[in-house]
Amino acid sequence: MKIALFVTCVNDTLFPDTGKAVVALLERLGHRVAFPPAQTCCGQMHLNTGYPGEAVKLVEAFTGAFEDCDAVVAPSGSCAAMVREWHARLAARSGRERLAERAAALAPRVHELSELLVDVLGVTDVGASFPHRVAYHPTCHSLRMLKLGDKPLRLLREVRGLDLVDLPDAAECCGFGGTFALKNADVSAAMCADKVAAVKSTGAEVLCAADNSCLMHIGGALGRQRSGVRVAHLAEILASTS
Amino acid sequence: MTMPTYVGMPAFPKAARAAVADTRLRGNLAHATGTIRARRAAAVAELDDWAELRAAGKAIKDHTLAHLAHYLELLEERVTAAGGTVHWARDAAEANAIVTRLVRATGETEVVKVKSMATQETGLNEALAEAGITAHETDLAELIVQLGDDRPSHILVPAIHKNRAEIRALFRARMPSAPDDLTDDPAALAEAARRHLRAKFLSAKVAVSGANFAIADTGTVLVVESEGNGRMCLTLPDTLITVMGIEKLLPTARDLEVFLQLLPRSSTAERMNPYTSAWTGVTPGDGPQAFHLVLLDNGRTATHADPVGRQALRCIRCSACLNVCPVYARAGGHAYGSPYPGPIGAILSPQIRGIGSEVDASLPFASSLCGACYEVCPVAIDIPEVLVHLRARAPKRPAERAAMGAAGWALNSAARLAAAQALAGRGRRFARHARVPRAWTDTRDVPVPPAESFRAWWRRTRDGS
């Protein structure tokens, strides 16, 4: 199957290894990966910071870049949720009826990585090996907007050597929230501190999630504390054959 | 007694900073919200038709709001026919003036009050005090707040920020009838409050209440509560004055089937409410012989005019959204600068008051948009959606506007994004000294930009494939 990768602007710019991992993983499973070069950003930061006018321009750019694709994968629960839950709604609210129709037609073909693997490709054992103790943080938009449920956990349970440990209060927000982390830095840091304590209580070596933005926030605090816990995107663990 | 007001409250992040550093407050809140959260989840899980009930609650409220004028007029007609008097208040000042005039007309200088969000919103107690009328709060937590010259910090548990030891000290200092050997045992504290309040109930001639629901086609008003203080206030005095937001309306008594299930399970995690008082106008020889219903607008009509924002008017004040909110649990209720704290306050206050003040402009941003509030809301208010909607209306700092405009410009073209990435990649040696805001670097390391973006890697290794 030919799958178009929406790498997301954050991964593209700061975490290219996650994009490379998606490519390696899907090719290992026998699929072809395309990278539509006109892609940029889903518009979430602009929408959530109060700039819907800028965001709708990015909806238009995204739709133009991907509407010819049969299946699109995004290694970010948050960006996939933005496309699926917001693009058509935002276009309609901005009076862009035609764009809303195009976005609504594209939305069901856009999948977060674990959705693509489990629901579309029907695979949970991706042939990975990752001999480490791992805790999984279900990021808010993956959990509550996309309703990924246990799909990422089912994938992780099949990874050779991986010791999956339960994260206490896993469903609690880590406190990132995009510009929330800057605008409400004290509350954000307090939320992060509790998430970090929960992670450390598990004895995990690696914290995994389906969103690098949340991992950048939690990982930034884990690193600052020299906690000895590192973070890894789900794609990187699933691509690993070490 | 000096009552604090909400005028001049600082922006949310500033007020929250103090709360985050208050270890006792953090402990009280984490414990209280954690307990009630687990109990709510269990109470909701008992019903296998919860999703249908929630959808019905939303639909009934939406229908009522769509025909609000019709149902309000019907309510006025039925209340009047049953011997009550209906008053219309455009704003807080009008509502307070009406209540003050009504109390004055009775010649009384004291009133007992059932906990009411609407009168907190209008600052009624302060207005009555100015007119020489003393209002006695009779809900235990509300009494604690009043005795401490404090502000409520939770819709359902207004004194959630106080623990037992603090309450004991407060009773000893401010409640003349409190025994010298008062302990911080909850039963002992409740008993002291009961004795203090009983005297007020027996002497009060006028009561002021809020309302949880009003039934348009019968003119019936309902108050649900847990302590029985409401029942006392609603039945013993000669005159009852009820102040109610215009959105509290339901078309028929049948609609209560839905709401009397949704509300107790969402708020106190009970299957049924301990005290549900309902009255229709005046009944000769039984209960108050004069009944006044003050219908309060105070920004609700303006809120109703916004197709996205109006869903906030479905709120039944259950407080489930507060109890699951990670921001509320750390910032506490006072930081929200209104009687409506937590997620519902963040979308309601800026709408009913307008985004004019510092705190109201900051409230739509007081959320990580985690969505836990929407998930538990019994009338399915999409709080994150309204927050995002209000963020667009909030005033922006010019520097932010410029930065977001520049980011939008760069992100709107793949070529411009690639150029920006190349620049970041070349400057990566300096990344540790880059001007990342201190708000980030205070507690977190900064990721170093990679030498090569994903798209550059793709072009170098894959292009043409």
Ligand code: SF4
């Ligand atoms: S917004 Fe919903 S959850 Fe929050 S208090 Fe109102 S009804 Fe309850």
